[in-house]
Amino acid sequence: MPVKNRFAELHDEITAWRRDIHEHPEILFETHRTSALVAEKLKDFGCDEVVTGIGRTGVVGVIKGRGQGGKVIGLRADMDALPIEEQTGVEYASKTPGAMHACGHDGHTAMLLGAAKYLAETRNFDGTVVVIFQPAEEGGGGGKEMCDDGLMERWGVQEIYGMHNWPGQPVGAFSIRSGAFFAAADHIEITVTGKGGHAAKPHETIDPTVCAAQILTALQTIASRNADPISQIVVSICSFQTSSKSFNVIPTSVHMMGTVRTMSNENRDLAEKRIAEIAEGIATGFGAKAEVHYKRNYPVMANHDEQTEFAAEVARAVSGDCNEAPLVMGGEDFAFMLEERPGAYILMGNGDTANVHHPLYNFNDEAIPAGCSWWAEIVERRMPLAG
Ligand code: NI
DSSP states (O other): OOSOHHHHHHHHHHHHHHHHHHHSOOBTTOOHHHHHHHHHHHHHHTOSEEEEEETTTEEEEEEEOSEEEEEEEEEEEEOOBBSOOOOOOOTTOOSSTTOBOOSSHHHHHHHHHHHHHHHHHHOOSEEEEEEEEESOTTTTOHHHHHHHTTHHHHTTOOEEEEEEEETTSOTTOEEEOSEEEEOEEEEEEEEEEOBOEETTOGGGSBOHHHHHHHHHHHHTHIIIIISOTTSOEEEEEEEEEESOOSTTEEOSEEEEEEEEEESSHHHHHHHHHHHHHHHHHHHHHHTOEEEEEEEEEEOOEEEOHHHHHHHHHHHHHHHSOEEEOOOBOSOOTHHHHHHHSOEEEEEEEOOSOOOTTSTTOOOOGGGHHHHHHHHHHHHHHHSOOOO
8 A cells, every 4th residue: 555645635735834844943842833833733633632731842632533442542753953054945944043953853743743634534543542742852851751741641642653754765665673773862971170280381280181081082992892892882072171261271171071872771881880980090090080970861762572563564555665774873752752652663764865963954745645644554553443
């Protein structure tokens, strides 16, 4: 079965929603306009219940099928944009300086709205669909906040599904994998404190820059010497700032920030332990002091076997095929939802476009019918009407 005919009919309308959202990007929990637009549309579609303010600016819509079955499936899209200056030059480009839909969440929101419209029109399923629109996927933990607000319990969600567009994969083609899929994305901060002074008299100082440079280099041995080489781990220091603003002043301190990406709890524990040992040990050796903060952010996002198999079957029905997806060292807030309920997250091709989080990226509207069809088929096949 190819894409559903109804989505070919709705393609222009859903594209218009997508471009409207694209033109008005909102960051983190500030998705006020987008959330209001989503809630208004869900009410227009005739959803049985529309609730705002879940996880601050999250929106939930409930659609009951014609069958009275007790099964409840959650479908989730993210709504937030990124703090990037858009360079696409498209006529519906961001009107908000410094903000841009550079991860395609505009497309995700529009596609789930399209599916909600169809499902509310047809209701050809036996059970209940809960459509979930979350803010703050890009680092704010909006999915976790929705869960903390009782999302799963309040609507009795039993299974949960999510989707992300994927540049470099053919338009509308799907890929998925079972088990660990997206990495845990943790945040590290290290402050090295020494003793500042005149750059011409280093012997009278404890130079934190030289010490911090050794720490930065040594942290790379966590991946190369401590972790099992078969496993996946990334340790990246991305910000390195000394307290000196001058070319001839040895600073008092150096502040480093970075991230750790892992696919298992073993490596996550290992990284946390080794970063502290390396930073503190090297600092001691230099007569300096290192203060390490390791903050656990998004956990590993792991797909559940049964739901992954089902999601792939639906993808094959829609697009004819479903490939094995690669491991992704990026983080994904949907991880919190998959920790609470069994479910699956799938990647859908965005074609040959710039990559996500790039100022030239744009969601591919040609993918809309396939994405909407996948959502609708998940519901109709998982909760089929009797007879
Ligand atoms: Ni994204």
